[in-house]
Amino acid sequence: MAEQEKYLFRAEKICKSFGTVHALKEFDITIKAGEIRGLVGENGSGKSTFSSIVAGIQKHDSGKMYLDGQPYEPTGTVDAINHGVSMVVQEQGTISKISVAANIFFGKEEKFAKGGVLNVKEMNREAAKALQNIYVDNIKPEMMIDQLSFEDRKLVELARALYTSPKIWIIDETTTALSVAGRELLYKLMKEKRDEGKAILFISHDIEEIMDKCDSLTVLRDGLFIANLQKEEFNADKIRQLLIGRELSGHYYRDDTGVEISKQVVLEAKNVIAGSVQNLTLQLHKGEILGIGGLSDCGMHDVGKVLFGLLKPETGEVLKDQKEPVKSASWAVRHGIGYVSKNRDQESLMLISSIADNICLPSLKDLTPFGPISDRKQKQLAEKWSERMEVKADSVKVFCNTLSGGNKQKVVLAKWLGKGSDIMILDCPTRGIDVGTKAAIYQLIMQMKEEGKSILLISEELQELIGMSDRIVLLRDGAVSGEFLRNEGLTEAKLIQKMI
Numbered sequence: 001m002a003e004q005e006k007y008l009f010r011a012e013k014i015c016k017s018f019g020t021v022h023a024l025k026e027f028d029i030t031i032k033a034g035e036i037r038g039l040v041g042e043n044g045s046g047k048s049t050f051s052s053i054v055a056g057i058q059k060h061d062s063g064k065m066y067l068d069g070q071p072y073e074p075t076g077t078v079d080a081i082n083h084g085v086s087m088v089v090q091e092q093g094t095i096s097k098i099s100v101a102a103n104i105f106f107g108k109e110e111k112f113a114k115g116g117v118l119n120v121k122e123m124n125r126e127a128a129k130a131l132q133n134i135y136v137d138n139i140k141p142e143m144m145i146d147q148l149s150f151e152d153r154k155l156v157e158l159a160r161a162l163y164t165s166p167k168i169w170i171i172d173e174t175t176t177a178l179s180v181a182g183r184e185l186l187y188k189l190m191k192e193k194r195d196e197g198k199a200i201l202f203i204s205h206d207i208e209e210i211m212d213k214c215d216s217l218t219v220l221r222d223g224l225f226i227a228n229l230q231k232e233e234f235n236a237d238k239i240r241q242l243l244i245g246r247e248l249s250g251h252y253y254r255d256d257t258g259v260e261i262s263k264q265v266v267l268e269a270k271n272v273i274a275g276s277v278q279n280l281t282l283q284l285h286k287g288e289i290l291g292i293g294g295l296s297d298c299g300m301h302d303v304g305k306v307l308f309g310l311l312k313p314e315t316g317e318v319l320k321d322q323k324e325p326v327k328s329a330s331w332a333v334r335h336g337i338g339y340v341s342k343n344r345d346q347e348s349l350m351l352i353s354s355i356a357d358n359i360c361l362p363s364l365k366d367l368t369p370f371g372p373i374s375d376r377k378q379k380q381l382a383e384k385w386s387e388r389m390e391v392k393a394d395s396v397k398v399f400c401n402t403l404s405g406g407n408k409q410k411v412v413l414a415k416w417l418g419k420g421s422d423i424m425i426l427d428c429p430t431r432g433i434d435v436g437t438k439a440a441i442y443q444l445i446m447q448m449k450e451e452g453k454s455i456l457l458i459s460e461e462l463q464e465l466i467g468m469s470d471r472i473v474l475l476r477d478g479a480v481s482g483e484f485l486r487n488e489g490l491t492e493a494k495l496i497q498k499m500i
């Protein structure tokens with residue numbers, strides 16, 4: 001048997017450059033049938049570039065790929081799907097202004113067309129099957145995709161990817177877009193597909209998750225293959241060291257306990273009903289890190305929107321300093337409130353603009369109090385925060401649409417840290433961020449707290465909530481279901497009890 005035939009998929013010496021950036025340098029990887037292979041590496045190490053080449057989204061410059069022992073050179077995504085390769089992308093992968101069913105069958109509509117007329121009923125019926133295949137019954141095929149939450153749109157992407165029963169399923173940093181329940185569903189599907197003899201390439205920054213769910217892993221650093229490990233060789237410290245290229249020292253989360261919370265309330269919601277928020281009463285105190293958690297649809301992401309003025313209360317009010325109503329998002333920015341949305345590409349970044357323009361956007365008024373914008377000051381601010389957040393790019397002039405997912409997230413954080421807002425609403429701030437930078441973000445959050453800033457930390461990561469919050473408020477069905485003060489005995493199980 002030829003060497004490549006032992007594997008369902010094999011890539012050899014894959015190279016890909018974008019101008020002067022060498023995203024992949026002679027990268028090799030193999031995946032067997034019935035294997036879940038993890039792909040790990042720091043932000044910008046080339047994971048999405050590689051997976052998008054396999055999925056036919058872009059072409060490599062050189063190197064060879066084999067599928068089922070045959071040379072594999074997809075001419076595009078449709079060709080990749082026809083060869084049995086499907087991918088769920090890191091960013092939002094659905095198309096706005098069309099239905100769920102139209103998203104699932106985008107590019108394959110001819111399957112439901114007769115005499116040039118689309119049989120929508122038939123397409124909806126088939127879409128319902130695709131959703132049932134992944135055990136989802138709350139999303140209806142005829143719904144407009146824009147009605148769905150970020151998480152539900154990811155589920156539609158899962159349904160689309162699995163509808164064709166792919167031989168290779170690529171999952172690019174998808175878990176962080178999902179709630180606890182969504183993740184469990186994804187893991188169940190991964191196991192099912194593996195047991196059916198399919199191959200799965202699973203990308204994640206969560207080392208524990210990789211160790212738990214994968215059979216083997218490949219480490220990528222700066223576009224280079226670094227190591228392959230089999231399950232029995234997995235060790236968290238070893239993996240971190242391999243992907244960063246040095247030992248990671250220091251504590252990940254803060255280690256103080258028994259902190260005092262100031263009585264001064266800086267931001268509050270009083271009996272608010274808005275979106276998925278039901279009768280919410282919540283107070284954020286000065287210098288406090290207030291963690292917000294819960295299951296999917298508990299309303300936690302809408303809490304951030306309500307407090308930032310993006311979502312208007314139908315009843316109740318949102319007050320700053322217990323007196324001034326938060327009128328709108330622009331009012332909030334002018335009054336020292338910053339907001340990092342979970343939906344980075346749609347709500348937090350101008351993708352077709354430079355890193356510098358994005359970082360400076362909320363600070364323009366501060367940079368130009370008396371006259372025209374100073375290019376020098378703008379560059380200084382952008383460079384300072386881009387360096388502090390370790391954004392990987394040749395310069396701050398680079399456009400955000402060319403950055404890796406994690407580096408885009410760093411720009412979003414840099415933008416609000418540069419503005420120096422007194423209140424920061426962070427919705428999943430470490431989504432897609434690698435372990436090294438994650439530690440730096442936690443340090444920055446602590447620094448903000450020490451400077452007297454107040455932080456609302458909305459997170460799907462229970463460990464992150466326990467590790468960083470002074471106080472944790474849990475939500476169920478849009479209302480507060482439990483509250484915990486920081487203490488040594490706090491466990492995930494205790495939080496989960498209040499979430500379900």
Ligand SMILES: Nc1ncnc2c1ncn2[C@@H]1O[C@H](COP(=O)(O)OP(=O)(O)OP(=O)(O)O)[C@@H](O)[C@H]1O
Pocket residue numbers: 018021022023041042043044045046047048049050090173392401402403404405406407432
């Ligand atoms: N279209 C593009 N134009 C220019 N540079 C690009 C483009 N796409 C990717 N890059 C660069 O290629 C490198 C690898 O990016 P890639 O998205 O593959 O990283 P990644 O490992 O997936 O990172 P992350 O964990 O942050 O998602 C980065 O330096 C990125 O800026």
